[in-house]
Amino acid sequence: MKLIKKMARVGRECVACGCCASVCPRDAIQILYGIAAQVDASRCVGCGRCAKTCPAGVIEMIEWSNEK
């Protein structure tokens, strides 16, 4: 089944501060290897809190589809 939803996407210049992970109500973000944030698509509900918090301003909200 094709699913389209809003979700967060982390840009290249993430500084791995973890602010996004600490505000995510769904615990959908983890800081991978201390290098960059990663969003778990299956958990993200597209609320946008992480994007509003990110001090580097590198999170954008995108339309995500489970099919290419």
Place this chain on the structure above:
Amino acid sequence: MKRKKWSDYLWLVELTYLCLGMFNILFAWLGMIFFTLPLAIAVFGGGKAYCNRYCGRGQLLDLLGEKLHLSRHRVPPAFLRSKWFRYGFLLFFMTMFGLMLRNTYLVFAGAPLKKVITLLWVFKLPWQWAQVDLVAPWAAQFAFGFFSVMLTSTMLGLVTMLLFRPRTWCVYCPMGTMTQGICQLRNGKEMSQHGGTCKTGSGTSETACK
């Protein structure tokens, strides 16, 4: 609401540190913990756990900007997060730190102790009332220099918290840049292997997908 953990109260440690340092400059030495712990965690495989969970300064900025609504909540200018600026600032910061160590050495070698706090690397505040007789002059000189570094970075953190988002300081904080750099050196390979899953569009950051 997420349940509060003990580590969510570490902003109290940062606040206490700043107050203790004002009370007696020798407490500045305690700040070495804030320098060595994040690096040790990153070097020994804990990643950015310090920034992500245990940094009192980050929490304090968050508290002031978010809970007390002191921040304008604007996205900071893009150059702040660029590699050249972050590493350039780190280099500048470390150079100034090196000069501070040199001053400490000079006092160790016999130069007179300067009871001065230097803010933003330029403005000198006389701090004559400090009681430093307990320790050797060089140890006191280091305390003055180190507390100057701590106050300067706190000031920069506060100003960028007010102007932009609460934790804007974390974008160019030298400790944050260093710990991320260490993690990149240490775990870069695993990260790029992990990045293989990015092609499926799992929302992984672009850094992971390189």
